[in-house]
Amino acid sequence: QVLLHESGGESVQAGGSLRLSCEASGYIRNLYHMAWFRQVPGKEREGVAAIRIGGANTYYSDSVKARFTISHDNGKNTMYLQMNSLMPEDTAMYYCAAKRGAWATTPLSASEYNSWGQGTQVTVSS
Numbered sequence: 730q731v732l733l734h735e736s737g738g739e740s741v742q743a744g745g746s747l748r749l750s751c752e753a754s755g756y757i758r759n760l761y762h763m764a765w766f767r768q769v770p771g772k773e774r775e776g777v778a779a780i781r782i783g784g785a786n787t788y789y790s791d792s793v794k795a796r797f798t799i800s801h802d803n804g805k806n807t808m809y810l811q812m813n814s815l816m817p818e819d820t821a822m823y824y825c826a827a828k829r830g831a832w833a834t835t836p837l838s839a840s841e842y843n844s845w846g847q848g849t850q851v852t853v854s855s
Contacts, residue, residue, distance in 0.1 A: 730752055730755050730756055730844070731754075731755050731756055731757055731760070731819045731827050731829060731844040732753070732754045732755040732844075732845035733751055733752070733753055733773050733824045733825045733826070733827060733833045733844055733845065734751065734752045734754070734825075734846055734847075735749060735750065735751050735798070735823065735846045735847065735848060735849040736749070736750050736751075736752075736825065736849060737749040737750050737849060738822075738823060738848075738849030738850045738851045739851070739852070740852040740853075740854065741815055741848075741852070741853055741854075742819065742853070742854055742855075743815060743817055743853055743854065743855050744765070744814060744815065744818055745815050745853070746811070746812060746813045746814075746815065747758050747812045747815065748809055748810065748812070749765065749781075749809065749810040749812070749823055749825075749849060749851075750807055750809055751763070751765075751807065751808040751809075751810075751825030751846060752805070752806060752807045753806045753807070753808070753827060754806065755770050756829075757806055759830055760827055760828070760829055761781070761782055761828050761830070761831060761833065762779055762780065762781055762782065762827070762828040762830050762832065762833040762836050762841070762842075763779070763780055763782060763801060763808045763825065763826065763827045763828070763843065764776060764777075764778065764779035764780070764788075764799075764824060764825075764826045764827075764828075764833075764836060764837065764841075765777045765778045765779075765799065765808075765810045765823055765824070765826075766823070766824045766826055766839055767819075767822065767823045767824070767851075768819035768821055768824065768848075769820065769821045769822070770824050773839075774824070774835070774839045775790065775792075775821075776788075776790055776795055776837025777789070777790055777792075777797065777810070777823070777827050777837075777839060778790070778793065778798075778799035778810060778826075778837075779799065779830070779833070779836035779837055780808065780831075781836075782801060782803075783803070787799050788836045788837055790837060792818075793812075793819075796812065796813050796814045796815075797810060797811065797812050797813070798810070798811040798813075798831050806849050808825060810823070810853070815851075815853045816853060817854065817855045818853075819824045819851060819853050820851060820852050820853050821850075821851060822848040822849070822850050822851075823848060823849050823850075823851055824845055824846055824847075824848045825845070825846040826839070826842035826844065826846070827842060827843070827844040828841050828843060828844075829843060829844070830843075834850065844849060
């Protein structure tokens with residue numbers, strides 16, 4: 730079982746920046762992809778960014794491209810999401826996800842992932 734713990738969410742003003750972290754522990758062998766998702770009440774969970782572990786492939790939703798950067802530190806077993814130029818519409822609960830056992834064919838699809846964190850809240854005020 731992979732355990733995922735997110736941190737870094739807080740309240741910021743529009744235009745500000747935040748860095749989210751997701752530390753993986755437990756059975757972390759054979760991790761193929763990790764990703765960040767976000768969700769607001771009443772809406773579906775949205776894929777924000779994903780990264781192929783051990784490779785250079787990254788994926789972003791159109792809504793965050795050029796503003797957010799995903800990265801992964803193998804030595805620390807930690808994934809990051811650097812969020813710049815934050816907007817009120819970025820307000821959501823952000824979740825970390827991991828996929829074991831096989832490559833994701835659609836890395837921004839929630840159905841690909843078999844481990845999830847508890848989430849960290851990001852609130853952006855105008």
